[in-house]
Each structure stands twice: as structure tokens, then as C-alpha cells.
Amino acid sequence: MFDRDTAPPGMGIFLAKLLSHSLLSTEDQAAIAALPHQTRHLEPNDYILREGDRSDICPVLRSGFAYRQKITASGGREIVSIKIPGDPLDFQSMYLRTVDHNLQALTAVELTVIMISDFERLVQARPAIARAVMVDILIEASIGREWLLNNGRRNALARLAHLFCELHFRLHDTGSGGLDIRKMPLTQEQLADVLGLTPVHVNRTLKELERSGAIARDGRGIRIADLKSLIATAEFSDVYLHRDQS
């Protein structure tokens, strides 16, 4: 009988991510865990994929954080997605030919790299895995829609609080520990690039959240101090994360 705890390093967290939104039989889980793969280490800001690439790999984030970003012709950058441990980083290239954004390491990362051709064979043979891939892609699209609303219509305080809430629940649901016990991985400049604010505005807003007691800052970083208060400030609803698929 397959046991996820004995899955190869790097595959356990990937399975945890898929199981956070999809039911997979032990046979399906064992088939994923048995996929040939390699481990790659990257430093912060190293590129994982570049816009225009034709990718034949599906990297999965084993540890650390990564982000998708797009740049205007004049150099304005926006971080359009943050990926956490367990996240598959490029299911899209199973279906689309060209990578349409840049994917970079936010922190030092470890990647589990699977060949797309191997994963495709699995998807064709096992409908539940095909469904889990689709659900993962759909939830990422749902998160993207929420970010459009967040950056377009929420004020800076609610916008920043909302991002904290989202990352907290996503980390919590994949067993990585929420932002109440681990620090926010993004710097002030990176938060500015996510939220479409200037870095100084982000700092001002962080101070406001700190004064309200929702977050706490020490020399080592920012953590959530009062989740209820943060949720109220963000007017956060977790419906778009589709946390309960059962």
C-alpha cells in the first residue's frame, strides 16, 4: 500500500498540494510518486522559465517561493502570481506551446523537475490525475481573478491584508505552516510589485497593519499576529481558493 510519507523527497509536498483540492486513489498517488524526476537548486531571482520559451519540463516547487512576472516594454514590472511549496509551476505547457510570462525564484528554491512527456502519459492513462491537473489550473485562474479585483478595487490596507490572508491559507492547506508561524517571504519592494503600490506606500501600510495588531514585525520579518482582525480588514472570503472540494 502506498504511503505518501514514504514518497520520494519532493513528491510528498506535490501530492499534498494536489490532495488539497482533489481526490486521488493510492494507485494514482503512487503513480505520481514514481515519476522520474531530478532536483534542481536555484538562488533568489534565478529564472525558472522565460517568456517565449518552449518548455518540455514541469517543475514543481519543493521548497522556497517563486513568482510569475510580466514586464512592460518600458520596464514596469508586475508580479502576477506567487507560488508556494508543492505548487506545480508549469502544467500549462502540457497544453500551450509557448511560455507567456517569466517565472523566477523569489527565495532560494529546490525544484522537482518532471518531464512533461512523462506527466502527459500519466494524465492520459489516469482520469483522476487529469482532473486534478485541470482543477489546479482552474484554481490558479481563480486566484488571478481575485488579484485583479484586489489590485483594482481594494484600498492599500485591505489589499495588503488580503494577500497575507491568501498566502496564509494556501501555506496552511499544503502543510507548510501559515504566516502565523513563518515570516512573509516577500520584501517591501516585492510586495509593491505584487500590489501595484510604491514601496514607500507598502511600508506605510505595513505600519498601519502593525498598529492595528493584525501583523507583528521583528528583526527577522513579518508574521500574522491576529488572523481574525486581518480577515476583517481584508474582507477576506476564501471561496475563490476552493479549499473544500469534497
Added chain:
Amino acid sequence: MGRYFFHTRDGHHEIDEVGVDLPDDAAAGLEAVRYGGSLLADDPHILRHDQLLRVECVDDTGRLLCTLLVTSVDANGNLATLAPGSE
């Protein structure tokens, strides 16, 4: 490249002790405008407090480079109180 700080007054004084790295004074002046614009877009009521938003751009020696002032005046040029309450 230098470190620049952006202090604001809009009813209370908010000191920026973190700052941001920018290429030169000209870029810092533009950043002050961008920051002021961002604050105004975020909360139009910000002008209600002192009828004034002030963004002071300071370099890492403490030298004041420029101050962005945003206010609202009526037809006679007097400071206008913006209607409270409505979004």
C-alpha cells in the same frame, strides 16, 4: 543611486524610516509624485484632515529635496473643505 525617504503629513506626521533606492534626485522627485498620487487614489478623504497632503522627499543626508503639496481650493482660492462622508 541613493537612498531616499518620503515623509507625509495628512493630519498626522508619518516618518518613512525605510526609504527606497532610486537612481538620482530627479527620480526621487517623480517617486514623490507617484506616492502622493497613490495615497490620493487610495483614500480621497486624505485631504479632509488638514485640507492638505504633503509629501516631503529627503535624501540620506537628511536634505529636503522637494515637497509635494496637494490641496483643494474654492473659486476664490480659499482652502476648500471637501464634503465628508460620501465615497
